[in-house]
Amino acid sequence: MGSCPCFGLKKKSNVKSAKARDEENKNRKSAESSNDVSECCSGNGPEENPKEDGESPHKARIFTFRELATATKNFRDETFIGQGGFGIVYKGIIGENQVVAVKRLDTTGVQGEKEFLVEVLMLSLLRHSNLVNMIGYCAEGDQRLLVYEYMALGSLESHLHDVSPDEEALDWNTRMMIACGSAKGLRYLHDEAKPSVIYRDLKTSNILLGEDFHPKLSDFGLAKFGPTGDQSYVATRVMGTQGYCAPEYATSGKLTMRSDIYSFGVVLLELITGRKAYDDNRGPEKHLVDWARPMLREKRSFGRLVDPRLRGQYPGSCLPMVIELTTMCLREEPRQRPKAGDIVEALEFLSSKQYSPNVFNTVNTTEVESGASPNETTAILPKESTRERAVAEAKLWGETWRQRRLSEQSSPEEAYKL
Numbered sequence: 001m002g003s004c005p006c007f008g009l010k011k012k013s014n015v016k017s018a019k020a021r022d023e024e025n026k027n028r029k030s031a032e033s034s035n036d037v038s039e040c041c042s043g044n045g046p047e048e049n050p051k052e053d054g055e056s057p058h059k060a061r062i063f064t065f066r067e068l069a070t071a072t073k074n075f076r077d078e079t080f081i082g083q084g085g086f087g088i089v090y091k092g093i094i095g096e097n098q099v100v101a102v103k104r105l106d107t108t109g110v111q112g113e114k115e116f117l118v119e120v121l122m123l124s125l126l127r128h129s130n131l132v133n134m135i136g137y138c139a140e141g142d143q144r145l146l147v148y149e150y151m152a153l154g155s156l157e158s159h160l161h162d163v164s165p166d167e168e169a170l171d172w173n174t175r176m177m178i179a180c181g182s183a184k185g186l187r188y189l190h191d192e193a194k195p196s197v198i199y200r201d202l203k204t205s206n207i208l209l210g211e212d213f214h215p216k217l218s219d220f221g222l223a224k225f226g227p228t229g230d231q232s233y234v235a236t237r238v239m240g241t242q243g244y245c246a247p248e249y250a251t252s253g254k255l256t257m258r259s260d261i262y263s264f265g266v267v268l269l270e271l272i273t274g275r276k277a278y279d280d281n282r283g284p285e286k287h288l289v290d291w292a293r294p295m296l297r298e299k300r301s302f303g304r305l306v307d308p309r310l311r312g313q314y315p316g317s318c319l320p321m322v323i324e325l326t327t328m329c330l331r332e333e334p335r336q337r338p339k340a341g342d343i344v345e346a347l348e349f350l351s352s353k354q355y356s357p358n359v360f361n362t363v364n365t366t367e368v369e370s371g372a373s374p375n376e377t378t379a380i381l382p383k384e385s386t387r388e389r390a391v392a393e394a395k396l397w398g399e400t401w402r403q404r405r406l407s408e409q410s411s412p413e414e415a416y417k418l
Contacts, residue, residue, distance in 0.1 A: 060124055061136030065143045068092065072102050082155070084205075086112045086221060091150065100135055101151070105144040115221030116144040122220040126193055130185030132208055132218040151208035151216065156267075160204060161276055169309035174213050175271045176322075176351035181215040182207050183347050186264060187340035189217075190257045196226035198234065198255055202263035203244045203277065204270055224255060232256065243277030243288060248334055258334035264343065265329025272322060274307030289330060296327045318353045325350070 071092030072079045081089040087105035094100055106112045116139070123134035138145040153159070156178060159170050170178075182202075189197040201222040208218045222239050233254040238245070246262035249255055266277050269292055277288050285291040295301035302323050306314060325346050331337050338346075 060120065060134055061147070063094075063136050063138040063145070063147060065138055065140040065145070067094070068102055068138055068145050068147065071100065075104065084219060086115045092147075094135075094147070099150040101148045103146045103148070105146070107142055107144050113144065116146065118223060119146060119219075119221045122197065122223050126189070126197065126220075128185060128188040128192075129214075130181050130188065130216055132216045148218070151210050151218075153209035153211075153213060155205050156207040156209060156215065157204035159209065160270060160274060163309075169274065169307065170213075171355070172310060172314035173351070173354045176347065178207065178209070178213060178215045179268060179271055180344065180347035180351045182217065182267065183264065183340060183344045185215070185217040186260060187344050189223075190226075190260070190340045195228070196257070198224045198226055198257055199260045199263075200224055200255065201240060201244075202260055202267060203241050204267055207267070226257060241277075246334065247332055256334060257340070258337045261329050261337040261340065261343070262334075264340075265326050265337075268322070268326040268329060272307065272326065273305055274309055293330075296323060296330075313355055313357065315353050315355045318350050321346075322350055 069075065071094045072090040075088075075090055079090040079092065081091050081101060083089065084103070087103045090102045090104065092100050092102045105116050107116075116137075120134070120137050123131075127133070132151065133149040135147045135149060137147060163169055186199065186202065189199055197220075199217065199220070199222075201219055202217070206217060206219045208216050210216065224234050224236060227234050233256045235253055236255050238250055238253050240249075240263075244263045244266050246259040249259045249262075266289060269275075269288055270277060273288065273292065275282075275288050275291075279286050279288070282291075292305060295305050299320060302319055305323065306312075306319065325338075325343065328336075328338050329343070
């Protein structure tokens, strides 16, 4: 990993650079004609902040392999950041001390090459404050590298699952903020991007954190453009990470946007519990969703779901709502799962209800028994705030109760099915 046989052997750099650019153009044409992107590569990607004429905010820079080898100190171990399914990520410095992340893809198999093509196309089309920004790429010879903005705080996975006993766990307010920002990225992919995009790889390791824990979705190598015309799903080979795949997708290969919603529900469950989506070390409890389902159905068990490292420091009055939202995302019937836009609206409200240990009036024992935080304190809200809260809650939970009543009329046993 520290060696780089091509580095230092390149004598005619100008000729090589021209060849590299020719090869890049071929690769880009290949990406546009591949099965993954054939439906929509001619469309223009949406812009969150449109630029003036003449500017191209999506144009990626083409790097030579020498440039990226230099930026990462020849891919030394000291620049290693992490490893994904199809490559290793290094920290590098380009230009005038610009810190970047460089992913060197494993191209020994077909999937690595395919991921490269898809990700270059996706991140050239897509731009949002909750999606990681691709700076450029390299496709010189058999080398395939992607260059991203550097996310200083690493992944959500590391902050949830790789915390030593002497380190402080993520607090409740930060967890809800991360959930809300991640949902906004998903809403952009589903509802605002033209064409729409199914992420297909939503998990805590792909949620990267920048300054002030601002979350961004990353790694779009498995992404698919959404169904077109009369189609309601995309038929594809099952890909993804164990513990996150929606059951209908895992069994049939039929991919929809609601498949992403299920994965988001798993991420929410990880944020609530502090547990991994799949953990071999937990034996019969290794599948997080299977372990949590009985408790998701019983309000008195909600407190048992909460990450013990929070030490009761969370707003107990909001906990049932967060769990209800998680339950909705994890429904086995895809059509009953909420849309990304609805999730954002719910989480914006829930993240506004911040835990504060120094407000008046502690919760009573009834609230504790129903899953409330034993350390929560509640302020007396002004009438206007109370009204806004009531409206938001009614809008969010009204649909759930209507669906339950309809289910009760048709089949009492199905009334509380997740």
